[in-house]
Amino acid sequence: MPTEDAVPRRAGRPARLSKEAIVAAAAAIVEADGVEQLSMRRLAKDLSSTPMALYHHVEDKDELLLLLLEAHARGFPRPELPTEPRQRLLAAARTLHDVLADCPWIVEVLASDDLVAPSALWIVEDILDAAVRCGLTPEEAVHAYRVIWYYTAGELLVHFTRSRRRAEAGTPTHRDRAFAALDPTAYPRLTSMSGRWVALTTEDSHRRGLAAIITGLLSTDTTR
Amino acid sequence: MPTEDAVPRRAGRPARLSKEAIVAAAAAIVEADGVEQLSMRRLAKDLSSTPMALYHHVEDKDELLLLLLEAHARGFPRPELPTEPRQRLLAAARTLHDVLADCPWIVEVLASDDLVAPSALWIVEDILDAAVRCGLTPEEAVHAYRVIWYYTAGELLVHFTRSRRRAEAGTPTHRDRAFAALDPTAYPRLTSMSGRWVALTTEDSHRRGLAAIITGLLSTDTTR
DNA sequence: ACCTGAACACCGTTCAAGT
DNA sequence: ACCTGAACACCGTTCAAGT
Numbered sequence: 317m318p319t320e321d322a323v324p325r326r327a328g329r330p331a332r333l334s335k336e337a338i339v340a341a342a343a344a345i346v347e348a349d350g351v352e353q354l355s356m357r358r359l360a361k362d363l364s365s366t367p368m369a370l371y372h373h374v375e376d377k378d379e380l381l382l383l384l385l386e387a388h389a390r391g392f393p394r395p396e397l398p399t400e401p402r403q404r405l406l407a408a409a410r411t412l413h414d415v416l417a418d419c420p421w422i423v424e425v426l427a428s429d430d431l432v433a434p435s436a437l438w439i440v441e442d443i444l445d446a447a448v449r450c451g452l453t454p455e456e457a458v459h460a461y462r463v464i465w466y467y468t469a470g471e472l473l474v475h476f477t478r479s480r481r482r483a484e485a486g487t488p489t490h491r492d493r494a495f496a497a498l499d500p501t502a503y504p505r506l507t508s509m510s511g512r513w514v515a516l517t518t519e520d521s522h523r524r525g526l527a528a529i530i531t532g533l534l535s536t537d538t539t540r
Numbered sequence: 541m542p543t544e545d546a547v548p549r550r551a552g553r554p555a556r557l558s559k560e561a562i563v564a565a566a567a568a569i570v571e572a573d574g575v576e577q578l579s580m581r582r583l584a585k586d587l588s589s590t591p592m593a594l595y596h597h598v599e600d601k602d603e604l605l606l607l608l609l610e611a612h613a614r615g616f617p618r619p620e621l622p623t624e625p626r627q628r629l630l631a632a633a634r635t636l637h638d639v640l641a642d643c644p645w646i647v648e649v650l651a652s653d654d655l656v657a658p659s660a661l662w663i664v665e666d667i668l669d670a671a672v673r674c675g676l677t678p679e680e681a682v683h684a685y686r687v688i689w690y691y692t693a694g695e696l697l698v699h700f701t702r703s704r705r706r707a708e709a710g711t712p713t714h715r716d717r718a719f720a721a722l723d724p725t726a727y728p729r730l731t732s733m734s735g736r737w738v739a740l741t742t743e744d745s746h747r748r749g750l751a752a753i754i755t756g757l758l759s760t761d762t763t764r
Numbered sequence: 765a766c767c768t769g770a771a772c773a774c775c776g777t778t779c780a781a782g783t
Numbered sequence: 784a785c786c787t788g789a790a791c792a793c794c795g796t797t798c799a800a801g802t
């Protein structure tokens with residue numbers, strides 16, 4: 317849907333650049349070479365333009381990242397949710413994760429602003445709605461959303477950071493070295509579990525965590 | 541505990557710089573002006589040295605950040621934990637948060653490597669230990685730690701990112717603008733709760749979330 | 765209105781040289 | 784061994800000028 321040329325301009329050349337074209341080019345860079353490679357300069361080059369031309373269409377790099385999320389969320393269909401309240405909450409929370417799970421650049425968005433792209437807000441809405449249907453008060457529902465969001469954001473942060481690091485270096489990470497030098501008498505639990513540690517951070521493990529969290533959030537005696 | 545000058549060197553001048561001095565100067569910058577201001581160049585200037593002199597003592601900036609965490613954790617006393625298992629797990633998880641809650645630079649560490657500073661590993665050890673005392677299998681304990689860690693990391697990420705953004709700009713954030721333009725019929729839950737949204741992300745709300753998560757992790761029927 | 769070019773004020777890090 | 788200086792290869796963004 318190019319807005320460009322849709323209506324003939326009153327004067328001057330037609331715009332060579334457009335928000336859509338910029339976002340599409342940015343997505344292509346991220347897809348091909350990773351977020352690290354996304355810079356205003358590289359983006360301009362790919363568009364055969366200059367860095368400053370971009371600033372005529374987007375306010376700054378933060379807005380560009382948000383537009384990237386925006387475009388991604390728009391392409392993600394809002395799923396049908398189960399009617400049973402707990403299952404509904406679980407499914408809605410899962411969607412939050414799934415929508416973001418293939419956005420390696422989400423880490424940059426998290427570090428720049430909240431998850432407030434208009435086209436992504438239905439995800440929040442669905443979680444709040446499901447939480448209320450579970451019998452939570454509005455306050456409790458907001459709290460529940462927050463807990464779910466922190467868990468999800470943390471998981472994404474750790475996941476993408478690790479895979480980014482792995483991509484760039486073949487050398488063992490700080491973690492590997494630290495674990496190797498561990499004293500078993502001082503850290504009996506850690507050393508005995510260090511084998512199990514790496515064990516794939518599977519999709520399944522994320523879901524199990526979500527299920528546990530929701531059980532806790534819906535349980536009434538949390539105060540003990 | 542300056543290692544500098546402790547043993548007279550065999551030859552050459554005494555080192556002007558030391559790891560300790562570098563880390564201390566870095567901590568001072570972060571304390572005074574925030575992480576954004578911490579660069580190898582600024583650090584060198586504060587030490588009346590050159591950027592490249594630093595690389596003789598630390599491998600790169602990532603290691604410097606890890607050393608910062610290292611120094612911070614060393615100054616944090618390992619607390620006595622309750623013996624009742626659930627309370628113990630709760631307290632250990634709380635410690636994880638509390639140790640990091642006054643490290644605004646932790647976001648940079650998270651994005652660069654895992655939380656594996658040797659002097660901070662007792663925090664992980666204590667959580668695993670408490671989880672096992674609660675009756676979890678080693679696998680379950682590792683899983684529980686992970687859920688707690690993701691939740692905590694997410695909370696810290698969001699918290700520090702927000703306060704950083706607030707520090708730099710008086711202008712309303714993307715979030716404010718997005719919420720203001722919200723359509724109540726499309727997002728009934730969101731709009732009706734937008735007032736409650738800002739409601740202080742208190743220390744208390746973090747603890748309530750932790751309690752709920754632990755309830756869920758220790759509950760047996762999470763599969764329903 | 766839209767775009768360009770040069771410049772500002774930075775980064776982390778490598779390399780070759782000095783003492 | 785420890786440090787310096789110059790340089791490399793970048794950043795995001797501002798400003799003044801062009802059409």
